[in-house]
Amino acid sequence: MFGWEFPPHISGGLGTACYGLTKALLKQDLDLLFVVPKAYGDEETDTIRLINASEVVINTRDEQYARLMSRLSYITIDSTLIPYAGDEEYYQITSQLDQGTSLEKLILNTQKFEFAGGYGKNLMEEVRRYALVGAEVARQYQFDIIHAHDWLTYLAGIEAARISGKPLVVHMHATEFDRSGENINRQVYDIESVGMEAADMVIAVSNLTRNIVISRYGISPDKVVAVHNGVEPSEFATYGRFEKSVDDKIVTFLGRITFQKGPEYFIEAAYKVLKTNNQVRFVMAGSGDMFRKMIRRVARLGISHRFHFTGFLRGEDVDRMFGMSDVYVMPSVSEPFGISPLEAMQSNVPVIISKQSGVAEVLKYAIKVDFWDIDAMADAIHGLLHYNALPEMFKRHGKAEVEDLKWDHAGKKVKNIYFELLNR
Amino acid sequence: MQEKKSKTYTSSYSTDKISGIMKSISLYFQVHQPFRLRTYRFFDIGNKHNYFDEYSNRVAIQNAAFKSYLPANEIMLGLAKKHGEKFRVTFGISGIALAQLQAYAPEVLDSFRKLADTGCVEFLGETYAHSLAAIKSHAEFTRQVAKHSDAIESLFGKRPTSFRNTELVISDEIAGIVADMGFKALVAEGAKHILGWKSPNYLYCSTMYPKLKILLRNFPLSDDLSFRFSEQNWIEFPLTAEKYLHWLMNLNPADELVNLFMPYETFGLYQPASSGIFNFLNAFVDQTIASGNFAFSSPSEVAENHQPISGVSFPFPVSWADEERDLTSWLGNDLQKEALNKLHQFEDMILKCKNAAIIQDWEKLQTSDHLYYMSTKWFSDGVIVRNSSPFSSPYDAFINFMNCLSDLMLRVESACNEADTAGNFLLKTKTLKQTSQKAAQVKALKNSASAKQKKARRII
Numbered sequence: 001m002f003g004w005e006f007p008p009h010i011s012g013g014l015g016t017a018c019y020g021l022t023k024a025l026l027k028q029d030l031d032l033l034f035v036v037p038k039a040y041g042d043e044e045t046d047t048i049r050l051i052n053a054s055e056v057v058i059n060t061r062d063e064q065y066a067r068l069m070s071r072l073s074y075i076t077i078d079s080t081l082i083p084y085a086g087d088e089e090y091y092q093i094t095s096q097l098d099q100g101t102s103l104e105k106l107i108l109n110t111q112k113f114e115f116a117g118g119y120g121k122n123l124m125e126e127v128r129r130y131a132l133v134g135a136e137v138a139r140q141y142q143f144d145i146i147h148a149h150d151w152l153t154y155l156a157g158i159e160a161a162r163i164s165g166k167p168l169v170v171h172m173h174a175t176e177f178d179r180s181g182e183n184i185n186r187q188v189y190d191i192e193s194v195g196m197e198a199a200d201m202v203i204a205v206s207n208l209t210r211n212i213v214i215s216r217y218g219i220s221p222d223k224v225v226a227v228h229n230g231v232e233p234s235e236f237a238t239y240g241r242f243e244k245s246v247d248d249k250i251v252t253f254l255g256r257i258t259f260q261k262g263p264e265y266f267i268e269a270a271y272k273v274l275k276t277n278n279q280v281r282f283v284m285a286g287s288g289d290m291f292r293k294m295i296r297r298v299a300r301l302g303i304s305h306r307f308h309f310t311g312f313l314r315g316e317d318v319d320r321m322f323g324m325s326d327v328y329v330m331p332s333v334s335e336p337f338g339i340s341p342l343e344a345m346q347s348n349v350p351v352i353i354s355k356q357s358g359v360a361e362v363l364k365y366a367i368k369v370d371f372w373d374i375d376a377m378a379d380a381i382h383g384l385l386h387y388n389a390l391p392e393m394f395k396r397h398g399k400a401e402v403e404d405l406k407w408d409h410a411g412k413k414v415k416n417i418y419f420e421l422l423n424r
Numbered sequence: 425m426q427e428k429k430s431k432t433y434t435s436s437y438s439t440d441k442i443s444g445i446m447k448s449i450s451l452y453f454q455v456h457q458p459f460r461l462r463t464y465r466f467f468d469i470g471n472k473h474n475y476f477d478e479y480s481n482r483v484a485i486q487n488a489a490f491k492s493y494l495p496a497n498e499i500m501l502g503l504a505k506k507h508g509e510k511f512r513v514t515f516g517i518s519g520i521a522l523a524q525l526q527a528y529a530p531e532v533l534d535s536f537r538k539l540a541d542t543g544c545v546e547f548l549g550e551t552y553a554h555s556l557a558a559i560k561s562h563a564e565f566t567r568q569v570a571k572h573s574d575a576i577e578s579l580f581g582k583r584p585t586s587f588r589n590t591e592l593v594i595s596d597e598i599a600g601i602v603a604d605m606g607f608k609a610l611v612a613e614g615a616k617h618i619l620g621w622k623s624p625n626y627l628y629c630s631t632m633y634p635k636l637k638i639l640l641r642n643f644p645l646s647d648d649l650s651f652r653f654s655e656q657n658w659i660e661f662p663l664t665a666e667k668y669l670h671w672l673m674n675l676n677p678a679d680e681l682v683n684l685f686m687p688y689e690t691f692g693l694y695q696p697a698s699s700g701i702f703n704f705l706n707a708f709v710d711q712t713i714a715s716g717n718f719a720f721s722s723p724s725e726v727a728e729n730h731q732p733i734s735g736v737s738f739p740f741p742v743s744w745a746d747e748e749r750d751l752t753s754w755l756g757n758d759l760q761k762e763a764l765n766k767l768h769q770f771e772d773m774i775l776k777c778k779n780a781a782i783i784q785d786w787e788k789l790q791t792s793d794h795l796y797y798m799s800t801k802w803f804s805d806g807v808i809v810r811n812s813s814p815f816s817s818p819y820d821a822f823i824n825f826m827n828c829l830s831d832l833m834l835r836v837e838s839a840c841n842e843a844d845t846a847g848n849f850l851l852k853t854k855t856l857k858q859t860s861q862k863a864a865q866v867k868a869l870k871n872s873a874s875a876k877q878k879k880a881r882r883i884i
Contacts, residue, residue: 375465379827390823
């Protein structure tokens, strides 16, 4: 299994989802090798065999290798990009570059590649390098199925499949259209396309994503299956509710402050609610490229005294935030799945989710609105704050509903897909 | 059971003609359309008081009028003229539907009036607002029933003597109130869990209020028309008048009644005109009368001409909805209960402030359909079977309804405050008058006393 991140070093839902699915698959009596670009050493490895791609030695003398590099060269972006390789090495490389050594040669001579593992500016190079690791892993280890999570790992998956001849499953956690709207990154789109074309089976995290895969990437519907994500049972519930320090009701947005998450719609809805109600506060938790723009918008609307930004929250602070919240809103413009409303529901917080989210397909005890319909969103917030029967009902049934969305269900489905592929 | 029916159908029914008593057939049709709510946001609360979607209400009632009510009435009128005394048909038209017809399709009221003039028609009493007030408030229930009876009387010249409650909701308690209001007969669902082994094809009476006769709906035969008539994979498709009449002829010879109760929209809406339902209706009535085995009767006539065979008791409310025949479609979840509670919480204030516009809006909000839209009953099946709900989810329906109700509450409070200040003024003047009267009396007493004293002195 090829992934890009693994708990606790995660920056989004991908790591969480991979972790949940991995554990569920282990319960299904499957042996897993999980490859990540960079392991930090504090991951949970007692049940999962984690392979650190940065430790994989690549035999650069292999003639396959050279061929591979040339095959992969189409994804090489701006030639000034230098792989991140520790300060010292970086200095060496740049100084040698100045002396006229070709970049290609330098990369080829590096046997181990130090992956940054995040989403830095050399992402494309890392993705390409990761593909080499994929090929090497395929050579060194025994396995029956290759499962690659999101476009970052697709090339690695393809290479591993080519070397080993084993079936390839690619997992669509998010498409480029979810991340960037219509202004897609062509290179990313191409990798996604190539990955899904090469795959024997494509798993999409929702029907919403499945439809995008079929309509926007032209993948045959026969080989695209929707497997809804699950949610980890939360330990938080046993702590009880955190006391909040203000009497006002609190309405929360929690997530990356990016185009995809629709933060501006949350602000406009907040403005509408605040016009008639001053017993409520709004919180936007998270960070992202629209962070400053959002602060400016809130200031311009003149609601800063009731609209608060917390910055990025992690771990217990997230639980705390949920504990203080009376309503959780996820106004995502495009959300392949969306785990955060499930976490809110586990903390007994009623949720409003956009109809443009995969999670809307599986939830019944949630209010669903179009992300652009700020009137409906404001009305739903008002309704949850004022008409007690509604939040009470959500609290009573919501938690049970979420608890039923187990990773085990996803695990079983994925296992069936594996066996179906193996029996072909 | 149904296979058996089809087999026997091949033999001509004239040969196995049933001797014995003539069975009574009651045709009863419900006419109702709710005032649908518009999308009413919380920022409208206190600002706007128009809760209803005039456009969609007009479209809905006119659609029903032109596709169903008018053509069906035309046929009924033809049958009444042709068969005169021998034909009977019964309608239950909610007050809310009357109001909408008046506003958007008055020609339908005219045609009902024409039908009424033939003398072949009985109109049933019910709650004016097609509400579930019977469950919640005795006082509001009786007020609405009286209001509805007034409306029917003024439109069609006759006060209802038989009753049907909203969605045929009935319990022993409700039967008691209905009996107290002077109704002779009641129309109810022939629910299996109430009847047990008994047949709906007899007249019953309420166990607790034996004076109240109860007609029970024969739901398989009724649903054959309203649900299954045009269903092509139904084993009995196509259903002809001959076949249907044949089923009726093959009922137990001792049975006395056949109660066919259904929504009037069955004709032309649930079963589109293209299915042949109108021709069926015409042919069925003609042939039934021609067969000489059945007498069309209205519920009141049935109650008069038949003897109740036994008592029947409804310890829990029963309706004609769903497989369960209970209230869960309207009061199955907390949202619905909350909405109904809040609806009646301010009942006394609303009626006291005597503001016609407020009372009217309150009645329109009481219509059971609004609660029906909040049902989450079908969640467990994974499908939301919501015919004609204008809302995308039960939660939207609830929030929208509560927004409207919140605004109504504000209006009630302000109207009551005005009324209160006016009332206080009256009260004050009254007490002032009283005190001055008392003072005068005291004075008079004193005077008389002193006069007596004077008298006494004189005597002495």
